[in-house]
Amino acid sequence: MIVAFSVTPLGTDEHIAPAVARAVKVVRDSGLPNETTSMFTSIEGEWDEVMDVVKRAVEAAGQGAHRISLTLKADIREGVVDGLHSKVEAVERELAR
Template sequence: MLVAFSITPLGIGEEVGEAVAEAVRVVRASGLPNRTDPMFTTIEGDWDEVMTVIKQAVDAVAERSPRVGLTLKADLRPGVTDGLTSKVETVNRHLAES
């Protein structure tokens, strides 16, 4: 499964980069395939391991923020692995054909 998520520290002002970095640090330390862009971090794995990492990331931000917002988008597709890169490669292949 792929899960794109965004954790938003609330109540600490506009400078949230340090708190967000703590969440990304947790994701990267998990060893699961992941990618971070300006809006979301996407992580790939099975349900239990992905949700555990997301909870740990939320907890890391909650240590620095009195309130935390969490947005999730999930693609549950049994039997698919390497979706993090293969989905992008498929789109790029179609773009190259045009």
């Protein structure tokens, strides 16, 4: 599965970048394939391992916050390997036509 998520701590005086960096560090340290863009971090793997990483990333981003906003989108598709890149490559092939 691929999960794209965005997490925002609420109720802190902290700028968002440090909180987001804590979340992204958890994702990168997981060893699972991942990408971070300006709006979302995407991570690919099996259901349980991906959701565990998302949970830990949310906890890291939310340190000191009274409330956390999480936006999550999942593509659950068995048998697909490296969907994080192959989906983009399929679009690029279409654009090159």
